[in-house]
Amino acid sequence: MNFLIAGAGAVGSHYGSLLQQAGFEVQLLARGAHLKALQAGGLRHETDGKTVDLELPAGDDPKLALDADVIIFCCKTTGLAAMCEELQPYVPPEVILVTLQNGVTAPDAVQGWFPDNAILAGSAFIGTRLEAPGHVIHSAAGHLRLGHWHGEDAQVLEPVAAAFREAGVDCQVVDDPRRLLWHKMLWNCGFNAITALARCHARDIARDPATARIVRQAMEEVLAVSTALGVELAEQDVDRQLEVSRELGLVKTSMWQDIEAGRPTEIGEMNGYVADQAEKLGLQAPVNRLLATLVAALEQR
Secondary structure (H helix, E strand, O other): OEEEEEOOOHHHHHHHHHHHHOOOEEEEEOOHHHHHHHHHHOEEEEEOOEEEEEOOOEEOOHHHHHHOOEEEEOOOHHHHHHHHHHHHHHOOOOOEEEEOOOOOOHHHHHHHHOOOOOEEEEEEEEEEEEEEOOEEEEEEEEEEEEEEEEOOOHHHHHHHHHHHHHOOOOEEEEOOHHHHHHHHHHHHHHHHHHHHHHOOOHHHHHHOHHHHHHHHHHHHHHHHHHHHOOOOOOHHHHHHHHHHHHOOOOOOOHHHHHHHHOOOOOHHHOHHHHHHHHHHHOOOOHHHHHHHHHHHHHHHO
16 A cells, blocks of 8 residues: 655654555655755654654655555645645545544545545544654654545545554544544644643643633533534533643644744634634634634734
8 A cells, every 4th residue: 555645744754654664655745844854864753762764755746646545635724725736636536535634624625626536534633743854753642533534435444544553553443523523623722722822731731720721611612613513522522631631741732833933823724713613603702713813913923
């Protein structure tokens, strides 16, 4: 099975490294300084207390998709449309497409570009960062959840999940991918923006009663929106997200990393999306609106 990691930053390089080490063919579609470092000296990958240096084929030519059996979209949600547009001429209908974006819109967006392909909606709960171009550090978690989205059956889904398991990834199949994506949205809307604003790790936010109260309020607004949209989440999911977060390692959220690096954030696909949906549904989401407004102001500065 040949994998193309489309938008290989920290998360994509981490999974690409594990898949290659398990014996699968992997190519990275990357950009900028990270691509130059990969081409010049390969990837340095730190995970589970070990450091490995390996060569991973990497390039920026969308024609790399011609050799793929599976394309894993690991780019930011903000860059997904541009990535799909680049790849569309080179992706035949038999290629399996996997989305690992934050937010809840990626599978439908990819389906719009590739209506004839099997699409798997995925959620990665993981702490990774680019310590430097060509140098990825995996600091926490790393499990994957995959579900059917469009045009696929078990004959398509199971081999992809099995490949990740063979690579040492805790990968499980879920029956309801919409719930999967909204469940992660709880955590993202609760923690991404506030950690970026406070420059504080999620576990410390969760352990402090004052900031934990804000996280809970943001998550309860997500819960109200998801319920109105027919997605079954419960108050216990909020409790569990806070409980898990108090025991996390030093996870530096993607939004915190983006703000520090001067990159566009995904605030519009997280807290901003929830606030907009709440408004359309006649609901209130003042905490998510405030967090989205503050991060957007910080991003512009």
